[in-house]
Amino acid sequence: MKCIWCGERKGKRECPAAGAPVCPRCCGERRVLSAACPESCPFLEAGRERDARVYRKVLARLPPLERERHEATLERHPEAIARLEYTLARQRFRQRDLADRDVREAVGLLLESYRAGEAGILYERTSENPRVEGVRREIRAAVDALGRSREGEGAGLPAGVAVECLGFIRSLVDAFQAEYGADSAYIDFLARFFPGEEEGGSILTL
Template identity: 35%
Template sequence: MSLCVYCHKQKGKRSCPALGGLICASCCGQHRGQRINCPISCRYFKAHEGYQRERLSVEFHTAWLSATEPLYRQKKYRSIDFIARLEIAIFTHYRDKTAGTDREVLDALEFLKRRVSPVLVVETTTTALGNELFQVMEEYVKREPLDLEHMQEAIEVLLGFLQNRTHTEDPRHFLHGLLGHVEKYFDLPKEAKEAQGAIVTPSIVTPDQVRGLSE
């Protein structure tokens, strides 16, 4: 009997390309995309990832509408658009990766929040995602008139939304929901969903379209 290449206790039943052997279903389910750096081609990872994104996308969108509704009511449409642009950047960063956690997204957004703070903060290091979000922000304000106050407010809304959707038993709960949300509700051209680094103008189902809200 071949033992699991991860725990060396249970019987290995699934082929694990990352570890080069057979892995038990328990270790596969518990550690894939976290402690095991699965390749994107792994059929078990792809099936699980697709299921989680689809399962959480509708719930995520409903919560997203509630979180952004105050901005919508105040006609702060560019702030909502900026939030959507940050989501696209996060989607692009993680779309073809099999690793990544909500903590990483939180750290990147906290970094972005500090960068737009009126108080100068000297940053020594940050993550790749943090740098990407900062670049997206710089590109966005070149095209769209969004002042510092509204930018800070948008980042705070997204941060609060993330913090309310973290899950102690699933370190990718928010990330799964966001990836599914962008895939399901954002009207992105095909090349933007497939090409790394694509810059697009987001189009998303808005609160009035879903709930019939009046402006």
């Protein structure tokens, strides 16, 4: 039987979202992004394990000094990184035309703001581009919420930690671009990895 999506290749996987056989390629491409994959799907689970390997591989290709710095950040602030990645994944579903370059620009604006914050200067750069501004606000809100208690007390993530974590995200955007060259390689990756409404752990805990 042919794949119900492309109608060309053999439908080797019984897809619970389509209720019909699909080919491995369509499964990989549509997984979570345009198919309502249930958490119980074994192909989804295997796909996530593959993703965790991809993430490690991309990290490993960063220049050595950069890589060491980012690995240290990931070790020190795994929850902050996971929260930022999760935020980007959710934003991908809200703004379907979001591209990695929008994320890069938004992160760059925030880096400027938080660096100024480190120097004690209150300064907020915004964007005229609604896609960039949308994702910038979401990341900003996530960073601000990170250092707070459930009661909403506290000042948010310290500016220095925010700079470290955002620097990590920006390097990964670049590394995914270098590796795959697609417009939305990084955020598609994140969107597939964090599909649920509930936040998962770090990608590397898999």
